[in-house]
Amino acid sequence: MLKGGAISQMLLRLNSDGFDPRELGAERARRFPVGATVRLQDLDKDPYPILRRLQHQEPISWIPEVDMWFVTRRADINTILKDAETFTTHSPASPILDTFGPQMLSTDGALRQKYKSQCVPPFTATAVRGKPAGWIEQHANELVDRFEAKGAVDLRPSFAMLLSVQTITRILGLPEESASQIRLWYDDFAAALANFDRDPHIRYRGHAAAEEFRMHVRQLFPRFKRKLDESLLSELLGEGGSRLSEQEILSNALIILFGGIETTESLILNAVWALLSHQEQLQEVLANPALIPAVIEESLRWEPAVQSCTRFVTRSVTFCGVELHGGDAVQCMLGAANRDPAWISQPDSFDIHRPRAAEHLSFGAGPHFCLGAPLARLEGEICLRILLQRLPGLTLDPVHPSAPCGYEFRKPPELYLRWGARKK
Secondary structure, eight states: OOOOTTHHHHHHHHOOSOOOHHHHHHHHHHHOHHHHTOOHHHHHHOHHHHHHHHHHHOSEEEEGGGTEEEEOOHHHHHHHHTOTTTEESOOTTOHHHHHHOSOTTSOOHHHHHHHHHHHOGGGSHHHHTTHHHHHHHHHHHHHHHHHGGGSEEEHIIIIIHHHHHHHHHHHHTOOGGGHHHHHHHHHHHHHHHTOTTOOHHHHHHHHHHHHHHHHHHHTTHHHHHTTOSSOHHHHHHSSSSOOOOHHHHHHHHHHHHHHHHHHHHHHHHHHHHHHHTOHHHHHHHHHOGGGHHHHHHHHHHHSOSBOEEEEEEOSOEEETTEEEOTTOEEEEEHHHHHTOTTTSSSTTSOOTTOTTGGGOOTTOOGGGOOTTHHHHHHHHHHHHHHHHHHSTTOEEOTTSOOOOBOSSBOBOSOOEEEOOOOOO
16 A cells, blocks of 8 residues: 555656656646645655645645655545455556566456455454464563563563564464564565665665565475465465465465554554553543544544555546546655644544544545454453553553654554552
8 A cells, every 4th residue: 555666757657648747746746736735755744734734635646756746635546445346456556566466456456356355354352352362461561571570661662563463373374483574574565665765775675575474484384285274375385175275375475464463563652652642531541441432443543554555547537626647656645644634523532422433544444445344443452451551551652752653654653651559
């Protein structure tokens, strides 16, 4: 769901109208002056005022810095995400395709359905609230055991990252000892997918990490084929049923691995930061833990972990009065959609009693709705409940202030917390 690094080249290949992409870009910049002022470094700090300005003045706007369109109205984003014929994820300019190969997020139509249908069973709401719920709770408690007595922690490396890696590793069926290496691969994946400067070294590292993952998993294929457990890889490689090729399994495992870590880690960190930043609502939740699911939904709406979904225009089309050409990259800004005042009132306020919070677009919409949404929600609920139960007086550490940042993947880079001793 990231920016196309070769949009200009692709336009040259795909265009049949004879226009020069460079002249077209300059003309678009003149027509969309607000978009011409948008900079990634500003979106990294606080995207919402910038997105609101686009929403009001240029709801579909050309952003020269990234050579793509930003779409900021919720209704328009919904339309795009549900129209895979006009707005596809499949493009040679897709960094997800470039890094991971063909998989459910970089394909559409029958091929997407083939991939997703094979991988969805362990991620349904019913499935994740079975056995996974028990061992997610166990993992979370074991992690808290390590730092509970210290009275302070940076929650990201000590809890959120570890829990998200352990969970997706176990669902895939990878051995526990793979976790430390997976964390290193993950960093290279994230850098490659956010490589808007098109740095060839970052791209190479992403490719190298993906190939190392494939080699690692291939060595485990004999074990999976014996179907020793109920993991996804054992199910995909076991005998019987409709199966994917080994290369297709590896590519889809890569996107599941990355999405399972990124979405969940960020959700946990953003939800904890949001709730602890609103003390009155924190006290309500402490008095009534049944509000925790509402905290998770409002956190997802208010501060989505993934800020956008990218689609590529398949043919020349006029959309909401704006002429789009085949090959154009369209960035659906989920953070803007979730705060669209045409959808909800007081959208910039964090409110755990918001009645329509769960209708957010943080997991996307349409055929590419996030496979792991039920799992991410469950992990967020379990983790928040355990942290509040076991760490009395939990608060943000004023010595180490933190806040979410990131223009594509958004979370606190560190989240220092403090708490008091548990009453005996």
